Amino acid sequence: MPELPEVETFKLYLDKTSLKQEIKDVKLIDIRVLDVDSSVLKKSLINKRFEYSTRHGKYLFVFLNPKFLVLHFGMTGDLEYYNEQIDVPKFSKVIFCFKNGFNLAYISRRMFGRIYITDKIEDFIKLKKLGPDAYKMSFEDFTETLKRRSAILKNALLNQSFIAGIGNIYSDEILFRTKLNPRTKLDEINESKIKEFFSNIKEVLKFGIKKEGDLSTYPKSFLIPHRKKDERCPICDTEIERYEISGRHGFFCPICQKE
DNA sequence: AGCGATGTTCGCCG
DNA sequence: TCGGCGAACATCGC
Numbered sequence: 225m226p227e228l229p230e231v232e233t234f235k236l237y238l239d240k241t242s243l244k245q246e247i248k249d250v251k252l253i254d255i256r257v258l259d260v261d262s263s264v265l266k267k268s269l270i271n272k273r274f275e276y277s278t279r280h281g282k283y284l285f286v287f288l289n290p291k292f293l294v295l296h297f298g299m300t301g302d303l304e305y306y307n308e309q310i311d312v313p314k315f316s317k318v319i320f321c322f323k324n325g326f327n328l329a330y331i332s333r334r335m336f337g338r339i340y341i342t343d344k345i346e347d348f349i350k351l352k353k354l355g356p357d358a359y360k361m362s363f364e365d366f367t368e369t370l371k372r373r374s375a376i377l378k379n380a381l382l383n384q385s386f387i388a389g390i391g392n393i394y395s396d397e398i399l400f401r402t403k404l405n406p407r408t409k410l411d412e413i414n415e416s417k418i419k420e421f422f423s424n425i426k427e428v429l430k431f432g433i434k435k436e437g438d439l440s441t442y443p444k445s446f447l448i449p450h451r452k453k454d455e456r457c458p459i460c461d462t463e464i465e466r467y468e469i470s471g472r473h474g475f476f477c478p479i480c481q482k483e
Numbered sequence: 484a485g486c487g488a489t490g491t492t493c494g495c496c497g
Numbered sequence: 498t499c500g501g502c503g504a505a506c507a508t509c510g511c
Contacts, residue, residue, distance in 0.1 A: 227489055256507090282490080299490050300509085315509090335507050336490055352491095375500060383500090384491080391489050439489080470502055473487085 226282055226297035228358055228389030229432030234295075234303050235279045238286065241305035242320070242328045243274050247288075251319040253312075257332055260341040268341050269293065269320065278345065280357050281388025285345050294348060298336025304329045358389035359429045366422050370410055377413075378406035378469045390425070393439065393448065396474045398428045400447035405483040406469060406476055451475040 226234070247269050252262055272288040279285070286293040295301075304313045308325045316329040318339060330339065342348040356365040369386055380386045381395035390398070399406055401424045404413065413421065435441065442448040445458050455464045457477035465478050 230489075296490085299488065301490095333507090333509065334488085334490095338491090373499085379501070382490090393489050437489090470500095471504080 226299070226301050227391035227394050227432070227437075228279075228282060228429055229394070229435070230437035231279055231282050231284055231297065231389075232359070232433050233436045234297070235277050235284055237303055237305070238274065238277055238284070238328070241326075242322070243276065245322040245324060245326075246271065246273055247320055248323045249321040251321060252317075253319065254317040254335070256335055257317045257330070257337055257339055259338045264341055265293075265339070280345065280349055281354050281384055282391070283348070283352075283354070283388075285342075285348070290343070292342050292345060292348070294340035294342055295330060296338045296340075298332055298334060298338070300333035301337040302331040304331060353385045354388040355384065355386045356388065358387045358425055359433075361387065363419075363422055366425075367418070370418070374409050374411045376406070376469060377404055377408050377410065378472070378474060380410055382472065387425075389429070392472055392474060393451065394428055394432060396451065396476065397447050398424050400476060400481060401428060403480050405481045406467060406474055407483060447475065447477075 250266050250269050252258070255262055258265060268291045269288055275287040275289060277284060277286045282296060284295040286295070305326060305328050306313060308327060312319065313329045313331055315331045315333040317332050317337070318330040320328040330337070340348065355369050373380065375383070375386070377399060378395060381390045381398065382392065402417070402421050404421065439448055450456070450458065450464050456462065457464055457480055460477065460479050462477055462479040464475050467474055467476060
């Protein structure tokens, strides 16, 4: 689930369902997801409202005057807004209970998600050493973050201190669309390719947001539907290959994305 | 039954 | 300091 487009979708979902309602309780089902003291979390939320939310990379910040709730979804996180008559959604870890009888469940199946409280978004970004948000960054932000860097492209895209928000699946799609080999190094790509790279990051994420993070209905012209065994490149019909870099597996076309 | 998984972090080493 | 690599975390679904 949660790379940038999914988290953006969660943001829109939270905005649509949960803003401005008084929070009457916070139920802690599994405190292992908390990276904040339980009492601090409760004190920061109860009798307040989700005023607005913003997203940076894969993190969602929700303002509750005067602090921010920070949600990170790990690999298997989700949000579900539901009526109290319905059973608590499976794998719920924390439930935000509103006065109107509805609840927002923070779900994390594999316990990789985390919840924080922070006073300032900028402090949190600094603490986590996050780079510019991949969707909002300007071309100048992008070239600034590229400066004097030489990392392998795949690692750079996955490194949240470099650019925040891109994960394994979308990084493969971005590299495929830009016809870049995942093992190419940052300092090996020329200026026009950099521009193309930048605009493809934006386009791939924009499309992902439009799709609400649902990867199951992607057009065949994208790499995403072909990220599995025995698939062929939608451009040149070559067999798509699986690769491994720094312990992460990905897929690419060995012809279109020649080194 | 074993393996893989859309993430992050840390330690090791060049 | 940068950056590649591998392990660890936890747990479910295929």
